[in-house]
Amino acid sequence: MPSNMREQVERLSGPGASLPSATVRGIHSQIRHDIVTLRLKPGARLSENELALRFGTSRAPVREALIRLVEEGLIDVQPQRGSFVSRISLAAMQRARFVRESLEVAIARRATERGLSQEAQDRIAAALEEQERVQTDPELFTAADDAFHRALADDIGIAQIWAVLEREKSQFDRVRFLSLPVITPVSALITQHRNILTAVLERDPAAAEAAIRVHLSEVLKSAEALAAEYPDLILDDA
Amino acid sequence: MPSNMREQVERLSGPGASLPSATVRGIHSQIRHDIVTLRLKPGARLSENELALRFGTSRAPVREALIRLVEEGLIDVQPQRGSFVSRISLAAMQRARFVRESLEVAIARRATERGLSQEAQDRIAAALEEQERVQTDPELFTAADDAFHRALADDIGIAQIWAVLEREKSQFDRVRFLSLPVITPVSALITQHRNILTAVLERDPAAAEAAIRVHLSEVLKSAEALAAEYPDLILDDA
DNA sequence: TCTTGTCGACTAGTCGACAAGTAGCACAAC
DNA sequence: GTTGTGCTACTTGTCGACTAGTCGACAAGA
Numbered sequence: 192m193p194s195n196m197r198e199q200v201e202r203l204s205g206p207g208a209s210l211p212s213a214t215v216r217g218i219h220s221q222i223r224h225d226i227v228t229l230r231l232k233p234g235a236r237l238s239e240n241e242l243a244l245r246f247g248t249s250r251a252p253v254r255e256a257l258i259r260l261v262e263e264g265l266i267d268v269q270p271q272r273g274s275f276v277s278r279i280s281l282a283a284m285q286r287a288r289f290v291r292e293s294l295e296v297a298i299a300r301r302a303t304e305r306g307l308s309q310e311a312q313d314r315i316a317a318a319l320e321e322q323e324r325v326q327t328d329p330e331l332f333t334a335a336d337d338a339f340h341r342a343l344a345d346d347i348g349i350a351q352i353w354a355v356l357e358r359e360k361s362q363f364d365r366v367r368f369l370s371l372p373v374i375t376p377v378s379a380l381i382t383q384h385r386n387i388l389t390a391v392l393e394r395d396p397a398a399a400e401a402a403i404r405v406h407l408s409e410v411l412k413s414a415e416a417l418a419a420e421y422p423d424l425i426l427d428d429a
Numbered sequence: 430m431p432s433n434m435r436e437q438v439e440r441l442s443g444p445g446a447s448l449p450s451a452t453v454r455g456i457h458s459q460i461r462h463d464i465v466t467l468r469l470k471p472g473a474r475l476s477e478n479e480l481a482l483r484f485g486t487s488r489a490p491v492r493e494a495l496i497r498l499v500e501e502g503l504i505d506v507q508p509q510r511g512s513f514v515s516r517i518s519l520a521a522m523q524r525a526r527f528v529r530e531s532l533e534v535a536i537a538r539r540a541t542e543r544g545l546s547q548e549a550q551d552r553i554a555a556a557l558e559e560q561e562r563v564q565t566d567p568e569l570f571t572a573a574d575d576a577f578h579r580a581l582a583d584d585i586g587i588a589q590i591w592a593v594l595e596r597e598k599s600q601f602d603r604v605r606f607l608s609l610p611v612i613t614p615v616s617a618l619i620t621q622h623r624n625i626l627t628a629v630l631e632r633d634p635a636a637a638e639a640a641i642r643v644h645l646s647e648v649l650k651s652a653e654a655l656a657a658e659y660p661d662l663i664l665d666d667a
Numbered sequence: 668t669c670t671t672g673t674c675g676a677c678t679a680g681t682c683g684a685c686a687a688g689t690a691g692c693a694c695a696a697c
Numbered sequence: 698g699t700t701g702t703g704c705t706a707c708t709t710g711t712c713g714a715c716t717a718g719t720c721g722a723c724a725a726g727a
Contacts, residue, residue, distance in 0.1 A: 215710090239679070249712045254679085255496055262500050271678055271718040282588040289587050293535035294528065349527050350520040350666075355597070428588075453680090477709070487682045492709085509688040509709055 218246050219256035226265050226276055227364040228330060233278040233424045237266065263361055279365050281429035284414055287362040292407050294356055295340065299399040301347045302391045311346035315339060315388055319381065326377045329368055339384050343391070363410055369421065370413040380409065456484050457494035464503050464514055465602040466568060471516040471662045475504065501599055517603050519667035522652050525600040530645050532594055533578065537637040539585045540629045549584035553577060553626055557619065564615045567606055577622050581629070601648055607659065608651040618647065 222242070225231040242253045257274055260266040264283060268274045307315075318338035325331035337360075344353040383406040390398035418425040460480070463469040480491045495512055498504040502521060506512045545553075556576040563569035575598075582591040621644040628636035656663040 238677085240677085250679090251711055254493070255710095258493055258496050259500065262497065268679075269719095270680075272720085273678055286587050286589055286593070289535065289590060290532065290593055293531045297527065297531035349524050351524055352527060355524070355528055359593070476707090478707090488709090489681055493680095506709075507689095510690085511708055 215252045215255045218242070218248070218252055219259050221246075222256060222260060223263070223265065223361070226260070227361055227368065229365060229368045231276050233276050233365070235276045237274040237276060239274065263358060265361060278426040279362070279369075279424055280426045281414065281418060283362045284366060284411060285429060287359040288407060288411050290359045291356060291363070292404060294352070295344075295403050295407065296400050298344050298347055298352070299387065299391060299403050300396050302343060303394045303396045303399050305347065306394070307343075307391060308346055311342050312392075314342035314345075318342060319384060319388070322377075322381050322384065326381075332377060333364065333367060336380065336384075343387075366410060366414050366417060366425075369417055369424070370410070380406070383409070453490045453493045456480070456486070456490055457497050459484075460494060460498060461501070461503065461599070464498070465599055465606070467603060467606045469514050471514050471603070473514045475512040475514060477512065501596060503599060516664040517600070517607075517662055518664045519652065519656060521600045522604060522649060523667060525597040526645060526649050528597045529594060529601070530642060532590070533582075533641050533645065534638050536582050536585055536590070537625065537629060537641050538634050539587075540581060541632045541634040541637050543585060544632070545581075545629060546584055549580050550630075552580035552583075556580060557622060557626070560615075560619050560622065564619075570615060571602065571605060574618070574622075581625075604652050604655060604663075605648060607655055607662070608648070618644070621647070 222231070222237070231237070237257070239250045239253050239257065242257075243250045246253065257266055257268065261268055265277055266274055267277045318335050321335040321338065322332060325335060340356070341353050344356060383402065386402040387399060387406060390402050414425075418427050460469070460475070469475070475495070477488045477491050477495065480495075481488045484491065495504055495506065499506055503515055504512055505515045556573050559573040559576065560570060563573060578594070579591050582594060621640065624640040625637060625644060628640050652663075656665050
């Protein structure tokens, strides 16, 4: 263990933050959160020993959390060398976009056929209000953005369909955090959300599909510009 | 450890099958194969100790393999109680079908726009021949079936898109193994494959989409009948 | 100056042992 | 006969130690 490891640990978790009884689930979600919010940057080293120290456990629970993160494509493990936060891959972005677009178009289409429950309409309205309120905070806006899409997905009668999207979405999220404060005008995203909702409520499948495609193309549009700006964070393997 | 554990171990792996140097990847794929081919039935108990004995390792690599299987929804772990092969869930089946249909329709649509490379046409032709040849063997036919769908997915220029499908497909596979010898006439499946290929080659997106939907509805059609027949294997949570 | 060997510090991978929780059975008390 | 109660044997969860492999610093030698 390097002599300055404890120092690094305190820098990440804050001095005196002992984090008692951190279980595998907690370790996983904490690291995941740090990665998608870019607090842990692509390429950063993640030592199992260091993390075990930080969370006050042995390496075993840390390893199990890391395995889950490898499974999600957020971490690359190089045997006997180290674990690293995976670089944002343009190819993975394109895949994530293809999956999201295919699934969310199908979800919106189904929603136009079945109509929205009152509960879904309430959740969507709340999400839209929240988006207006927290426009300037990338983390809160992202959460409200997710809430909108999730409310739609949860209402079409396919259990756990959101979980499938969430898996792919983590690839998106990092780019979103990179681009939100800079490029895309947040108000445009909110308008797109309203367009989607309107098309679904009016039971217009073609309009709903078009609105979803416009909305999801937004993120990838900025991705290529960002790849040139942050070549150390984004891997241009498209 | 129960006194008859070694006996069970030998029954699963065969006497004298020592399986040296089985790594995490090997353990995972072996167990996964046993589950999707129904050699390990839904509800069956999977003891970490037993598996460690079977593969000649300690529990650590076994645990890591199990975590991956939990992530795929093939295993449920009940803390301090045991690990069990998950029951086939009708809700999970519907989700898997929704995901497959949405994605494969989008893939076929893209293929009609871009056309098929010569390599893809060769792979698809080989897969169709193979399907004719191994009609009576469920395991081999399933492999050739996958090869068909995979050749299509690999050719549309979205890296790793097949990996997304494969994740969901494992839910399908178990039902497929249950139903293939009994219900669906295999020749009908091959005809459906040919219809998909024809539509793609003729660059007819609507026909390709329709052919895919017909094909994927086949499996779920038999699922509900099977749920009544095998209530101990299939969980009717739809 | 450049190569080569060695050493120390670090890594993930694996291991056996123990901790903590659960289920079932034998057996005593009523 | 019924009920409670502990014992036992099992489970997964966690732990610290050890292995093999990688990397970089640094010194010896050509």
